[in-house]
Amino acid sequence: YQELTLQGFAVWIRLLVADEKELIGRQRIARMLGYSHSRSDSILRELKLKGYIQFIRGEKPAQPTKIIIKLRAILQGQTNFVNLTR
Secondary structure, eight states: OTTSOHHHHHHHHHHHTSOGGGGBOHHHHHHHHTSOHHHHHHHHHHHHHTTSEEEEOOSSTTSOOEEEEOSEEEEETTTTEEEEEO
């Protein structure tokens, strides 16, 4: 997991356990993460550029952006070894 910053990794893990409703709207996501809107956007941009998440914009201008998680962590076995899967 050297690919992500510490904040990027923490945000990615938080997004993995979030409800689908929580992944709609950048302001809502920033509040959920406890970051300012601009800091949240920069971390989400990092995750997007590295292929961990994808943004889906609303069809209309008033509709909020949705986040789709493209790369998930899967815990396996008693050693809690983490594998990544697409």
